[in-house]
Amino acid sequence: MNNRLRVLRAEQGWSQQDLAERLGVSRQSVNAIETGRYDPSLPLAFKIADVFGLTIEAIFLKDGGSE
Amino acid sequence: MAWGAPGMSIRTPAARRYIRIHLALSVIYILLVFLASWFIPDDAPPTPGVVAFALLPGMVVLGWIWNMGRLLVTMEDEYLRMLEVRKMLWATAITLSICGGWGLVELFATVPRLPVFFVFPIWCLGLAVGQLINRLTLGDGGTCA
Numbered sequence: 640m641n642n643r644l645r646v647l648r649a650e651q652g653w654s655q656q657d658l659a660e661r662l663g664v665s666r667q668s669v670n671a672i673e674t675g676r677y678d679p680s681l682p683l684a685f686k687i688a689d690v691f692g693l694t695i696e697a698i699f700l701k702d703g704g705s706e
Numbered sequence: 707m708a709w710g711a712p713g714m715s716i717r718t719p720a721a722r723r724y725i726r727i728h729l730a731l732s733v734i735y736i737l738l739v740f741l742a743s744w745f746i747p748d749d750a751p752p753t754p755g756v757v758a759f760a761l762l763p764g765m766v767v768l769g770w771i772w773n774m775g776r777l778l779v780t781m782e783d784e785y786l787r788m789l790e791v792r793k794m795l796w797a798t799a800i801t802l803s804i805c806g807g808w809g810l811v812e813l814f815a816t817v818p819r820l821p822v823f824f825v826f827p828i829w830c831l832g833l834a835v836g837q838l839i840n841r842l843t844l845g846d847g848g849t850c851a
Contacts, residue, residue, distance in 0.1 A: 664782075664784075664785065665718065665786055667785065667846050668783055668784070668785035668786065670845075671844065676844050677785050677844075683784060
């Protein structure tokens with residue numbers, strides 16, 4: 640699953656650690672999600688959407704979807 | 707049974723608590739094995755007292771397993787928890803493969819028997835292999851190995 644997390648984080652000027660603290664997860668988790676090595680659970684996806692004030696589908700894209 | 711080198715792993719509060727308990731249990735285990743070796747002669751008959759004394763270190767093994775389960779339950783970070791579960795699955799697969807494979811060899815050929823005592827240490831070595839596989843495939847080893 641593709642996602643726009645890195646772009647959205649950069650727009651906010653946050654480091655991976657900053658975002659991790661806002662989400663209550665490790666920096667490794669943020670890195671794994673950004674690089675597509677791990678797809679978050681639905682509760683974590685909702686939390687990510689809340690942090691950016693967006694919907695889940697505005698952040699996470701189906702395979703083959705573009706940013 | 708050490709689970710790896712400091713500095714190579716991710717230290718969450720749950721992981722730190724796990725390591726503290728693990729180290730304490732390890733000290734108790736070594737002490738009990740030492741005492742059992744000291745007091746029980748090699749040719750001791752299997753009396754209830756001898757069996758009970760020999761099983762005391764086994765209680766610590768149960769403690770290690772409980773501590774691992776507690777780590778999984780208390781870890782809040784789902785990605786790190788997935789890394790731990792992957793390590794345990796690799797450890798289980800390796801242990802079952804070695805024990806199942808060697809068991810068949812024992813059945814059909816005259817070879818040294820694999821003492822059951824070694825099953826848990828093999829599983830722990832499997833955790834280290836699982837951490838290595840995590841690191842190679844996902845870039846992160848895990849919290850405790």
